[in-house]
Amino acid sequence: MGSVTLSDPSLFREQCYIDGQWCDADDGGTFTVDNPATEETLGTAPRMGEAETRRAIDAAHAAFPAWRDKTAAERAGLLETWHDLMMEHQDDLGLLMTLEQGKPLAEAKGEIAYAASFLKWFAEEARRAYGDTIPAPKPGQRIVVIKQPIGVTAAITPWNFPSSMITRKAGAALAAGCTMVVKPASATPYSALALAELAQRAGIPAGVFSVITGSAGAISTALTDSPIVRKLSFTGSTEVGSKLMAQCAKHIQKVSLELGGNAPFIVFDDADLDKAVEGAMASKFRNTGQTCVCVNRFLVQDSVHDAFVDKLKVAIEAMNVGNGMDDGVTQAALINRGAADKVMEHIEDALGKGATVITGGQRHERGGSFVQPTLITGVSQDAQLCQEETFGPLAAVIPFKSEEDAIRIANDTPYGLAAYFYSNNIHRCWRVAEALESGMVGVNEGLISNAAAPFGGVKESGLGREGSHQGMDEYLEEKYLCMGS
Ligand SMILES: NC(=O)C1=CN([C@@H]2O[C@H](COP(=O)(O)OP(=O)(O)OC[C@H]3O[C@@H](n4cnc5c(N)ncnc54)[C@H](OP(=O)(O)O)[C@@H]3O)[C@@H](O)[C@H]2O)C=CC1
Numbered sequence: 133m134g135s136v137t138l139s140d141p142s143l144f145r146e147q148c149y150i151d152g153q154w155c156d157a158d159d160g161g162t163f164t165v166d167n168p169a170t171e172e173t174l175g176t177a178p179r180m181g182e183a184e185t186r187r188a189i190d191a192a193h194a195a196f197p198a199w200r201d202k203t204a205a206e207r208a209g210l211l212e213t214w215h216d217l218m219m220e221h222q223d224d225l226g227l228l229m230t231l232e233q234g235k236p237l238a239e240a241k242g243e244i245a246y247a248a249s250f251l252k253w254f255a256e257e258a259r260r261a262y263g264d265t266i267p268a269p270k271p272g273q274r275i276v277v278i279k280q281p282i283g284v285t286a287a288i289t290p291w292n293f294p295s296s297m298i299t300r301k302a303g304a305a306l307a308a309g310c311t312m313v314v315k316p317a318s319a320t321p322y323s324a325l326a327l328a329e330l331a332q333r334a335g336i337p338a339g340v341f342s343v344i345t346g347s348a349g350a351i352s353t354a355l356t357d358s359p360i361v362r363k364l365s366f367t368g369s370t371e372v373g374s375k376l377m378a379q380c381a382k383h384i385q386k387v388s389l390e391l392g393g394n395a396p397f398i399v400f401d402d403a404d405l406d407k408a409v410e411g412a413m414a415s416k417f418r419n420t421g422q423t424c425v426c427v428n429r430f431l432v433q434d435s436v437h438d439a440f441v442d443k444l445k446v447a448i449e450a451m452n453v454g455n456g457m458d459d460g461v462t463q464a465a466l467i468n469r470g471a472a473d474k475v476m477e478h479i480e481d482a483l484g485k486g487a488t489v490i491t492g493g494q495r496h497e498r499g500g501s502f503v504q505p506t507l508i509t510g511v512s513q514d515a516q517l518c519q520e521e522t523f524g525p526l527a528a529v530i531p532f533k534s535e536e537d538a539i540r541i542a543n544d545t546p547y548g549l550a551a552y553f554y555s556n557n558i559h560r561c562w563r564v565a566e567a568l569e570s571g572m573v574g575v576n577e578g579l580i581s582n583a584a585a586p587f588g589g590v591k592e593s594g595l596g597r598e599g600s601h602q603g604m605d606e607y608l609e610e611k612y613l614c615m616g617s
């Protein structure tokens with residue numbers, strides 16, 4: 133990995149993990165993994181396809197009975213050991229993540245703690261897969277509902293949170309008694325393979341958790357063509373999520389989808405503007421704007437518009453753009469040049485429709501996939517960014533007059549993942565929170581993601597919830613027992 137040395141170099145894996153074994157692709161094929169900040173090659177990962185995927189599915193199938201039959205406490209203990217190993221190696225795992233994904237090192241280490249928190253959360257939830265007994269309508273009968281693990285599951289995960297998007301799924305699946313085959317994003321395989329290394333060290337049995345890298349199409353086809361796989365969990369674009377949902381129909385596989393967003397951030401005239409700016413910065417610029425719950429559109433009420441924009445400009449200009457490995461950097465390279473092109477396309481389109489640049493607006497002088505953190509105002513509602521997720525460091529402000537205008541504009545999107553608003557009027561807070569078409573709402577809060585909360589969207593932002601006590605239900609089947617006399 134260039135000049136970077138891990139304290140524990142064995143966490144850097146360039147092979148996949150199938151059935152407890154580290155292996156290359158059958159044909160020896162590999163793909164390269166680059167550092168987004170320097171565009172240097174970090175290493176390679178196996179280019180696997182259908183044959184390797186089928187072996188991983190078969191291993192998961194073979195491992196399922198014994199894993200299912202462990203007690204919840206035994207599964208919980210192994211998840212807690214995996215959590216502890218993640219935290220013990222937090223620095224190395226953070227380094228790996230910054231090298232392959234680009235995010236500032238402090239954020240990467242933060243994501244490792246966030247990722248580990250899902251293992252700890254679901255270790256606790258494992259012990260609470262409660263069933264029901266229901267008074268029967270017929271004398272002598274008894275109605276009992278038990279919960280059982282769904283079986284072999286699969287996950288396809290994105291590059292923006294290369295560790296936590298895996299543990300948010302695998303933690304729930306393994307806690308429920310399921311086994312899982314994971315295909316991480318090709319841009320960020322090393323965080324996933326390091327998780328597999330630590331799962332092996334934690335004593336999670338062979339076949340229970342496998343990680344395969346390579347052709348997304350071939351791997352996903354093998355996963356959705358197999359009736360052994362009973363559930364697929366996906367985080368990524370709505371376009372791919374829709375394709376996968378259709379593929380899962382063939383064998384009626386359960387599917388969970390965490391997809392794209394288009395989050396509105398509404399600042400009302402009765403907001404605390406300093407808190408609103410704090411929340412705006414946290415939500416907009418986390419991971420250099422590359423999260424599915426990032427603000428995509430700022431809606432600011434006329435009477436506070438200029439004051440809010442002035443404060444936001446100061447906060448944006450205080451950020452430090454650079455290589456995520458360097459101390460003090462708070463905005464990093466985007467995942468690739470294509471992502472930077474998309475941000476510039478959104479800026480240029482909005483300017484062409486009458487918007488004004490308040491700060492930024494250009495590619496960063498560092499070149500490559502760096503973009504200046506940008507603030508634009510006077511954004512027209514027919515701008516491309518109002519219908520498409522920018523996924524980058526662009527704060528776009530749309531003015532509004534009334535509360536009704538704000539709700540109408542906010543809901544004018546096929547997406548509904550996260551929404552945010554700031555107001556000190558409790559009656560308005562209830563009205564607006566209930567009116568927003570979104571799975572999650574931050575009320576006077578810009579950071580809403582944690583393992584205890586049900587994370588998920590409505591409309592074209594997805595299906596199902598992850599985390600919280602709902603997260604494990606995605607991996608459990610309810611069985612109704614009718615006990616006759
Ligand atoms: N909801 C969220 O958290 C996320 C949303 N997004 C949104 O998606 C946009 C595109 O980002 P991107 O990373 O390209 O997201 P994708 O949806 O393309 O990729 C996410 C995952 O899906 C895999 N994948 C890609 N194409 C297919 C396919 N045809 N069948 C099965 N799996 C597939 C990818 O594999 P591979 O890497 O090998 O191509 C990756 O593992 C972003 O700009 C953003 O708007 C992106 C990431 C996270």
Ligand SMILES: O=C(O)[C@H](O)CS(=O)(=O)O
Nearest residue numbers: 292293422423424425581
């Ligand atoms: O997919 C994402 O962008 C993540 O879900 C964001 S979060 O969970 O870290 O908020």
